Amino acid sequence: MSVDTTAVSHDPIGESVPQRPLVGASGSGWRERGFKYLLWFSLAVGIVTLATLLVYVLVKGWPRLDPRVLTNMPSAILPDRAGAQSAIMGTLWLMVFTALFALPTGILTAVYLEEYADPSRWWNRMIEVNLMNLAAVPSVVFGILGLAFISRGLGLGPTILTGSLTLALLVLPVVVIASREAIRAVPSSIRQGSLALGATQWQTIWRQVLPAATPGMATGSILALSRAIGEAAPLIILGVSFVTFNPNGLTSRFTALPVQIYDWTTQSRTEYLVLAAATSVVLLVILLAMNSVAIYIRNRTQKRR
Amino acid sequence: MTAVTDQTSTVQVSEVIHDDPSRVDVIPVIETKNLTVSYGDYQAVRDVDMVFGKNQITAMIGPSGCGKSTVLRCFNRMNDLVPGARVDGTVTYHGQDLYASDVDIIEVRRRVGMVFQKPNPFPKSIYDNIAYGPRVNSWKVSSMDDLVEEALTKAALWDEVKDKLKTSALALSGGQQQRLCIARCIAVQPDVILMDEPAASLDPISTAKIEDLMQDLVRNYTIIIVTHNMQQAARVSDRTGFFTSDVDEAGVRHGRLVEMGSTKTIFTTPSDKRTEDYVSGRFG
Numbered sequence: 001m002s003v004d005t006t007a008v009s010h011d012p013i014g015e016s017v018p019q020r021p022l023v024g025a026s027g028s029g030w031r032e033r034g035f036k037y038l039l040w041f042s043l044a045v046g047i048v049t050l051a052t053l054l055v056y057v058l059v060k061g062w063p064r065l066d067p068r069v070l071t072n073m074p075s076a077i078l079p080d081r082a083g084a085q086s087a088i089m090g091t092l093w094l095m096v097f098t099a100l101f102a103l104p105t106g107i108l109t110a111v112y113l114e115e116y117a118d119p120s121r122w123w124n125r126m127i128e129v130n131l132m133n134l135a136a137v138p139s140v141v142f143g144i145l146g147l148a149f150i151s152r153g154l155g156l157g158p159t160i161l162t163g164s165l166t167l168a169l170l171v172l173p174v175v176v177i178a179s180r181e182a183i184r185a186v187p188s189s190i191r192q193g194s195l196a197l198g199a200t201q202w203q204t205i206w207r208q209v210l211p212a213a214t215p216g217m218a219t220g221s222i223l224a225l226s227r228a229i230g231e232a233a234p235l236i237i238l239g240v241s242f243v244t245f246n247p248n249g250l251t252s253r254f255t256a257l258p259v260q261i262y263d264w265t266t267q268s269r270t271e272y273l274v275l276a277a278a279t280s281v282v283l284l285v286i287l288l289a290m291n292s293v294a295i296y297i298r299n300r301t302q303k304r305r
Numbered sequence: 306m307t308a309v310t311d312q313t314s315t316v317q318v319s320e321v322i323h324d325d326p327s328r329v330d331v332i333p334v335i336e337t338k339n340l341t342v343s344y345g346d347y348q349a350v351r352d353v354d355m356v357f358g359k360n361q362i363t364a365m366i367g368p369s370g371c372g373k374s375t376v377l378r379c380f381n382r383m384n385d386l387v388p389g390a391r392v393d394g395t396v397t398y399h400g401q402d403l404y405a406s407d408v409d410i411i412e413v414r415r416r417v418g419m420v421f422q423k424p425n426p427f428p429k430s431i432y433d434n435i436a437y438g439p440r441v442n443s444w445k446v447s448s449m450d451d452l453v454e455e456a457l458t459k460a461a462l463w464d465e466v467k468d469k470l471k472t473s474a475l476a477l478s479g480g481q482q483q484r485l486c487i488a489r490c491i492a493v494q495p496d497v498i499l500m501d502e503p504a505a506s507l508d509p510i511s512t513a514k515i516e517d518l519m520q521d522l523v524r525n526y527t528i529i530i531v532t533h534n535m536q537q538a539a540r541v542s543d544r545t546g547f548f549t550s551d552v553d554e555a556g557v558r559h560g561r562l563v564e565m566g567s568t569k570t571i572f573t574t575p576s577d578k579r580t581e582d583y584v585s586g587r588f589g
Contacts, residue, residue, distance in 0.1 A: 118388070120388075187425075189421060189423060189425035190425060190427060190428075192383065192386070192421065192425070193421065193425040193426075193427065193486070193489075194427070194437070194441070195383070195386065195414065196381060196383065196414055196418065196419040196421075196490075197414065197415070197418070197437060197438040197441065197442075197489065197490070197493055198411050198412070198414045198415035198438060198441065198442050198493055199411075199437075199438075199441040200411060200441070203441045207437070207441065208427060211428075212428055
């Protein structure tokens with residue numbers, strides 16, 4: 001068997017197409033480059049600001065960044081002996097209970113709005129609009145709400161319970177919005193597949209929708225909690241200030257890191273300003289740890305699928 | 306090669322028409338009478354009278370937007386999930402009204418399974434995909450392993466996946482995913498299997514596998530398939546219903562059943578001109 005190689009001819013079409021020169025490719029115009037620089041600039045604004053802040057706080061707080069910050073209680077008269085232990089413990093207690101109050105409520109609200117609510121009903125639309133608005137309400141206003149209705153109205157006083165309920169209300173809209181996004185991102189083909197096998201709506205949500213939405217809900221929720229951890233304003237309005245003991249229960253009085261930092265920055269002695277910077281570093285470390293957990297959860301649950 | 310492009314000829318299609326003399330008697334499993342499905346004020350498909358026979362493959366064919374899938378989704382009440390959808394007329398399953406107020410929708414969906422156009426395995430392991438149906442129906446099974454193996458074997462997938470049952474179903478190829486979805490459907494031991502363009506997103510080899518599988522399954526199940534592909538309907542089905550859409554007096558388009566009969570009749574001697582035009586490739 002011989003192959004007739006003369007049958008292979010040049011493609012006549014290729015020769016008739018006018019070729020554009022390869023030099024000076026389309027991607028290198030001033031418009032393209034200008035836009036790229038603009039993007040870099042925008043990115044740089046955020047990163048440089050954050051880096052400056054971090055370096056400033058680290059440098060400023062360095063002399064006092066020692067175990068005293070973790071082991072000692074605050075003191076208004078002896079800056080050398082003062083630490084932030086009660087504030088650290090207060091912040092941790094607050095976080096745990098804020099999460100316990102806000103996450104189940106927020107996620108269940110999101111499930112209702114995404115899976116059950118009929119958007120043509122006026123009350124469901126009202127809930128939606130309200131949530132959007134609540135997410136934009138300044139935290140001070142939540143502090144006033146907590147003071148009026150929880151601290152005084154329910155008579156709970158400036159305790160861990162009051163603080164975490166107030167912060168839970170503050171982050172609730174953000175948790176709901178993040179969870180809704182995560183639930184909405186679950187393809188409807190999954191829901192249909194489940195329902196078509198005779199699963200009930202609740203089984204479909206519990207066994208398919210929520211597991212698939214977990215990464216999104218976890219990251220959204222932890223970012224919302226990170227916001228709560230840095231809030232000083234609502235706690236100050238609640239009357240949280242300067243205590244020298246660790247909280248021992250929900251009805252315990254407490255102080256928290258942002259409140260303690262704020263308190264020290266209002267002191268006249270410079271030693272306290274240094275201490276405030278050192279304590280800020282502690283707060284930042286806790287924040288970064290929480291965000292790392294969020295990233296870890298997201299990566300782990302995504303890999304599993 | 307010229308004969309293939311000759312669209313007026315029905316010879317190519319008739320050569321591959323499925324014809325199994327053991328599958329001609331129609332014992333009704335699902336019947337519709339004056340079935341009209343509306344979305345809000347819009348009637349998507351009107352006055353459909355059809356019969357689907359036991360252990361037969363019935364194909365619903367027709368151009369896009371003629372209401373085939375809409376009709377299919379009435380049989381396991383998936384249209385209930387569409388806000389504003391309304392079903393008029395009757396749909397009976399073994400003589401029982403599927404839309405009676407006391408019908409248990411969960412039980413309907415268990416007996417009338419469904420395979421979707423795009424493979425939709427759950428983001429879980431192959432094993433858990435199959436076990437999902439029995440689990441949500443709280444079945445007391447003596448051995449889930451046996452049940453999984455049986456379902457995968459029936460779906461002609463067991464040999465390909467038996468060593469990786471614990472790996473994610475999303476790692477399978479498109480064709481394997483679709484057979485997994487069929488296995489998942491079989492695992493709840495349905496009576497009827499609805500297939501909504503099950504091979505539309507698959508390559509020709511996977512499509513052929515699905516079609517072979519349908520011929521195996523029809524011995525134990527009643528199969529109803531919606532397809533855009535006339536050749537596929539001709540190859541696999543015993544009976545065919547042809548849908549089209551027409552414009553009413555008010556200028557609104559509605560889907561309609563034009564005619565229904567044995568696949569051989571529909572593809573060789575249809576009684577309606579529109580059917581003839583469609584199956585011979587002149588429109589659609």
